[in-house]
Amino acid sequence: MSNDISIVGAGLAGCSIAWQLHFRGVGFNLLEDKPDVAGSLVAAGMLAPVTGKAFNPSWRIEEFYDSAREFYAKVEQILGKKLWYEYPVVRLFFDAKDRAKFEKKREENSALNDWVEKVVDNVPNTISTEGAVVWKGSGRLDVKTFVEASRSFFLNQPSVETSQKIYTTGARGLIDQNPLPLPHRSAKGEILTVRIPDLRQDQIISRGTWLVPTGKNDQTFLCRSLTGLPYSVIDHVAGVRPIIRRSEPVLGKIGDGFFLNGLGSKGTLYAPRATEYLLDMILAGKAAPEYLQYP
Numbered sequence: 001m002s003n004d005i006s007i008v009g010a011g012l013a014g015c016s017i018a019w020q021l022h023f024r025g026v027g028f029n030l031l032e033d034k035p036d037v038a039g040s041l042v043a044a045g046m047l048a049p050v051t052g053k054a055f056n057p058s059w060r061i062e063e064f065y066d067s068a069r070e071f072y073a074k075v076e077q078i079l080g081k082k083l084w085y086e087y088p089v090v091r092l093f094f095d096a097k098d099r100a101k102f103e104k105k106r107e108e109n110s111a112l113n114d115w116v117e118k119v120v121d122n123v124p125n126t127i128s129t130e131g132a133v134v135w136k137g138s139g140r141l142d143v144k145t146f147v148e149a150s151r152s153f154f155l156n157q158p159s160v161e162t163s164q165k166i167y168t169t170g171a172r173g174l175i176d177q178n179p180l181p182l183p184h185r186s187a188k189g190e191i192l193t194v195r196i197p198d199l200r201q202d203q204i205i206s207r208g209t210w211l212v213p214t215g216k217n218d219q220t221f222l223c224r225s226l227t228g229l230p231y232s233v234i235d236h237v238a239g240v241r242p243i244i245r246r247s248e249p250v251l252g253k254i255g256d257g258f259f260l261n262g263l264g265s266k267g268t269l270y271a272p273r274a275t276e277y278l279l280d281m282i283l284a285g286k287a288a289p290e291y292l293q294y295p
């Protein structure tokens with residue numbers, strides 16, 4: 001039986017699988033019938049090792065982080081396009097209590113210190129009053145360019161006879177409940193692109209919400225408002241994040257094939273390693289970690 005595979009859905013998950021199959025020398029068809037629908041086309045693509053109000057490192061970050069960075073660097077090199085922008089995340093403290101919470105958490109959880117670049121008392125041109133912690137190892141994947149360039153790269157490869165399917169159908173597959181009749185709580189997200197002439201464009205600012213430089217070097221940011229500086233709105237888009245179990249990827253066998261979904265709001269971090277686990281399962285018969293399997 002041939003190992004060749006049809007990938008149904010060409011967003012971040014489907015394109016990541018396409019690359020992993022390409023690296024392994026396995027033939028595949030990348031199928032997409034509504035190319036404009038992918039949530040990946042509007043995603044901000046931020047990868048922040050520590051998120052949320054509780055100062056917790058992302059779920060299993062130590063397992064997924066290196067694979068993600070290596071994977072995007074490799075694809076970037078092959079495509080000859082810039083995809084990854086390394087920016088520190090400047091996480092503004094809400095108030096003195098929030099800052100004290102961070103200091104306490106840092107004492108209790110030494111792993112948190114691996115991601116701390118520094119703590120600062122003042123962040124010019126933001127709504128900061130109590131300073132900020134600056135996280136390192138963070139940045140932004142230009143997900144739209146990754147998806148569009150990957151689709152074009154694989155567009156002209158010859159179609160192959162396949163015996164297996166992988167469904168990477170994102171929120172659309174979950175909402176349609178076909179072929180993935182899985183419970184989900186996918187969530188709409190909106191993004192503004194704004195121009196802020198006087199704001200530094202070499203860092204991500206975060207405080208519950210965030211401001212991410214687009215990387216175009218033209219003072220444009222993807223955002224929700226965290227600065228009092230004057231700005232103009234350039235664009236406004238919306239999409240749906242596929243959520244099954246928080247932002248934790250879920251994979252397994254379903255119907256006539258396999259699936260990977262549930263990348264939630266952390267697809268940039270989780271897609272590369274999750275796709276490797278799935279392919280190890282399909283091609284080498286290795287069991288995927290239980291915490292990724294459904295149910």
Ligand SMILES: Cc1cc2nc3c(=O)[nH]c(=O)nc-3n(C[C@H](O)[C@H](O)[C@H](O)COP(=O)(O)OP(=O)(O)OC[C@H]3O[C@@H](n4cnc5c(N)ncnc54)[C@H](O)[C@@H]3O)c2cc1C
Pocket residue numbers: 008009010011012013014031032033034035036037038039040041042043044045046047143168169170171172173188189190191238239240241242261262263264265266267268269
């Ligand atoms: C507004 C917003 C902001 C976000 N910000 C971030 C962020 O900062 N950091 C981060 O890591 N993540 C972020 N995300 C989440 C991230 O983008 C998603 O986790 C990821 O894009 C999901 O990729 P996917 O391939 O699973 O789904 P999608 O990108 O939706 O792709 C699924 C594709 O499958 C296709 N499809 C479905 N059914 C079929 C079928 N039957 N036949 C053929 N094709 C089919 C669809 O048309 C679609 O193109 C954000 C998402 C949104 C919406």
